[in-house]
Amino acid sequence: MTSARTAIRRLATAQALTSAGDGAVLAVSAVHFTIRVGLPAGIVALGLSLGAATSLTTTVPFGTLLDRIGARRALAAATAAAVAGLLLFAVAHTVPLYIAACALFACGQSALAAGRQAVVATVVAPEGRVRARALLHTAVNIGIGAGSGIGALVLAAGTNAVTVFLVDAGLFVFATALYLHAGPDAPAERQTGWPALRDRRYVTLTVLAAVTQLTMPILSVTLPLWIVTRSSAPQWTSAVVLLANTVLVVLLQLPISRQVRDARTARRSLAIAGIFLIAACSVFGSLGASAHPVVLALVGALLLTLAETTASAGAWHLAFSLAPEGHQGQYQALFATSTALARITGPIVLVPLVLTFGFLGWTLAGLGMLAAAAALAAMAVPRRKPQRKADCPVIA
Structure with a gap:
């Protein structure tokens, strides 16, 4: 096997x-x-x-x-x-x-x-x-x-x-x-209906996870538009920020995820993510008033990447632990829609918010993501579940 x-x-x-x-x-x-x-x-x-x-x-x-x-x-x-x-x-x-x-x-x-x-x-x-x-x-x-x-x-x-x-x-x-x-x-399941869609807790998890994943449209759409219209940074700054994010995720995601082993560590990871999210948005909102916008943008990229990696690790724990063992396919599929939700709604919500209200808009965006991370952290509570078979090893 x-x-x-x-x-x-x-x-x-x-x-x-x-x-x-x-x-x-x-x-x-x-x-x-x-x-x-x-x-x-x-x-x-x-x-x-x-x-x-x-x-x-x-x-x-x-x-x-x-x-x-x-x-x-x-x-x-x-x-x-x-x-x-x-x-x-x-x-x-x-x-x-x-x-x-x-x-x-x-x-x-x-x-x-x-x-x-x-x-x-x-x-x-x-x-x-x-x-x-x-x-x-x-x-x-x-x-x-x-x-x-x-x-x-x-x-x-x-x-x-x-x-x-x-x-x-x-x-x-x-x-x-x-x-x-x-x-x-997995053994074939002959269940009927849509248990994942009826699971209000899991649907809530998916929506909240989508809010914390607004980091993606921030990097790909919102920040580039903010840089070229509201700051003195060169146009290539957004590309450098995206590259920095990619490299940092490769370096940080595994070490950070190793720290998430149970509900307690998932809750801690999500709480930390919320702090990084509001901090990153505050930094990005300050680009227009900075004499060194490129440096400040890279600082924001670091903070946003730390938010992305810590939030992902905590949300993944919830996605696995809250799904019943016989229905992982449907439940994980529902959770996977959080990424598409973030990519579709992010530009629609974030771009007019920050371009219209400036620093206040960035602050509101950060507070919204902070609230979502806090709500996810509150969901990370120990839950009694049937034991898995002993022949399923841990990925060390």
């Missing part, structure tokens, strides 16, 4: 490879579809938004499927959806094809995120799940960072982006082989 360590290493390898491809796709797709294909920029952005919205409606049903047919086969099906999306990207020259590609790719990616987390819950003992999840998150950041650099080289060389789409599809096909050997499937 595949050991837990081997299963997680295979998942991490697949995650790093496909994330590298995704990083390259993200780097080249906007330029490809607006300049080479000739789609309006608004349509390109709309396609991405519709894809993310579509994934919200399909992720939980995928989790139910995962509980019924097992994680390995479900992951293979999700990979097939992502590959189909990438192949459509390669031939998309019309708006309908482009939007269909965005929907397939986003649904496949969201399902894969849920499936990987369900595999962690299936093969790893409770006390090792947060660290295993952190390993996968680190693999994502390594892959995205490397892929973004490759994408930049592709653009600089003038290479056709279709090559990037096809290579990424090939990486996903290779990843399927790793997923099919990523450890034992």
